[in-house]
Amino acid sequence: xxxxxxxxxxxxxxxxxxxxxxxxxxxxxxxxxxxxxxxxxxxxxxxxxxxxxxxxxxxxxxxxxxxxxxxxxxxxxxxxxxxxxxxxxxxxxxxxxxxxxxxxxxxxxxxxxxxxxxxxxxxxxxxxxxxxxxxxxxxxxxxxxxxxxxxxxxxxxxxxxxxxxxxxxxxxxxxxxxxxxxxxxxxxxxxxxxxxxxxxxxxxxxxxxxxxxxxxxxxxxxxxxxxxxxxxxxxxxxxxxxxxxxxxxxxxxxxxxxxxxxxxxxxxxxxxxxxxxxxxxxxxxxxxxxxxxxxxxxxxxxxxxxxxxxxxxxxxxxxxxxxxxxxxxxxxxxxxxxxxxxxxxxxxxxxxxxxxxxxxxxxxxxxxxxxxxxxxxxxxxxxxxxxxxxxxxxxxxxx
Numbered sequence: 001x002x003x004x005x006x007x008x009x010x011x012x013x014x015x016x017x018x019x020x021x022x023x024x025x026x027x028x029x030x031x032x033x034x035x036x037x038x039x040x041x042x043x044x045x046x047x048x049x050x051x052x053x054x055x056x057x058x059x060x061x062x063x064x065x066x067x068x069x070x071x072x073x074x075x076x077x078x079x080x081x082x083x084x085x086x087x088x089x090x091x092x093x094x095x096x097x098x099x100x101x102x103x104x105x106x107x108x109x110x111x112x113x114x115x116x117x118x119x120x121x122x123x124x125x126x127x128x129x130x131x132x133x134x135x136x137x138x139x140x141x142x143x144x145x146x147x148x149x150x151x152x153x154x155x156x157x158x159x160x161x162x163x164x165x166x167x168x169x170x171x172x173x174x175x176x177x178x179x180x181x182x183x184x185x186x187x188x189x190x191x192x193x194x195x196x197x198x199x200x201x202x203x204x205x206x207x208x209x210x211x212x213x214x215x216x217x218x219x220x221x222x223x224x225x226x227x228x229x230x231x232x233x234x235x236x237x238x239x240x241x242x243x244x245x246x247x248x249x250x251x252x253x254x255x256x257x258x259x260x261x262x263x264x265x266x267x268x269x270x271x272x273x274x275x276x277x278x279x280x281x282x283x284x285x286x287x288x289x290x291x292x293x294x295x296x297x298x299x300x301x302x303x304x305x306x307x308x309x310x311x312x313x314x315x316x317x318x319x320x321x322x323x324x325x326x327x328x329x330x331x332x333x334x335x336x337x338x339x340x341x342x343x344x345x346x347x348x349x350x351x352x353x354x355x356x357x358x359x360x361x362x363x364x365x366x367x368x369x370x371x372x373x374x375x376x377x378x379x380x381x382x383x384x385x386x387x388x389x390x391x392x393x394x395x396x397x398x399x
Contacts, residue, residue: 020113020114035096038271101396136154162256164243182229188203219259221259254315284353292332370388
């Protein structure tokens with residue numbers, strides 16, 4: 001007997017991870033034009049879910065009587081190698097990280113995202129579908145000791161995330177039904193790979209409805225409205241291919257909508273642009289070099305989202321808060337420790353400018369809030385400092 005997994009998740013599986021900017025938080029656009037994060041991903045879409053389950057105990061009962069789910073808390077994240085600058089020539093977000101940095105006229109983030117991660121294994125596809133994703137820029141790091149591109153780490157607070165599995169048909173009509181007789185007004189859109197075969201089917205409760213189209217693959221299945229029962233998709237032999245859980249499976253909460261249909265939209269093309277590398281970048285402080293030696297640099301932007309449960313469903317309300325940005329650098333130089341302490345104690349302000357290949361980021365009126373440890377140790381050839389700066393704002397300019 002072996003305890004080796006025969007179907008373990010693996011970093012060698014084929015993933016297609018795409019995002020689209022939403023017109024309204026939590027609502028995927030019709031006919032979405034999907035985009036890739038990068039041609040090279042460091043991670044798949046990583047998902048952390050908490051149904052906030054609580055145990056019920058009554059007076060005089062020492063054992064758990066029931067379990068109830070509460071407001072759901074979802075976060076997702078992804079790491080990728082940076083291939084586009086954060087904004088375009090007009091100052092609008094280009095790379096998805098730009099949406100974590102740029103604020104709109106109302107002070108909110110510029111865009112929220114729908115994200116779909118599709119993985120394939122052994123003739124089946126799994127999907128993680130995240131809607132209403134509010135971005136934070138967790139980290140952009142540069143290390144001159146690495147020849148590899150700069151890596152971006154994005155974190156999201158998400159309104160709703162679901163996972164689906166779809167076994168693949170073999171060129172045949174599909175049959176759809178609900179497990180509830182109440183589901184008679186919803187429509188489900190079915191699509192093959194690239195939407196070469198597509199059909200919309202109106203549910204007829206627990207009665208089977210068969211497509212006119214024959215499907216050799218199943219790549220999208222999306223309801224226009226959630227259902228009470230589970231929606232089951234079967235092949236011509238009655239084998240279950242996919243299932244969308246309804247309210248009855250979620251203790252009365254809102255049911256699943258499924259995997260967004262492509263319609264007249266498109267999947268993301270390869271970006272096919274040069275990667276951003278740190279080795280040939282330049283960083284200045286007040287117009288002069290940041291330091292004689294810059295060993296590493298990074299920055300992050302946190303939008304301080306506030307999540308609150310609200311009556312009427314399990315989705316939490318997400319509100320955009322203050323923006324906290326930090327720029328950090330490990331530096332060395334003959335008088336670097338002296339200069340850093342003077343800047344810190346006097347709260348001197350500087351514009352820090354990081355010149356990327358595709359444009360520049362200016363950290364406006366930045367103050368050295370965290371000077372690194374001062375003073376070398378015995379045997380140190382070079383003493384470095386880990387400095388942290390807090391800017392008043394960020395400006396982005398594309399080349």
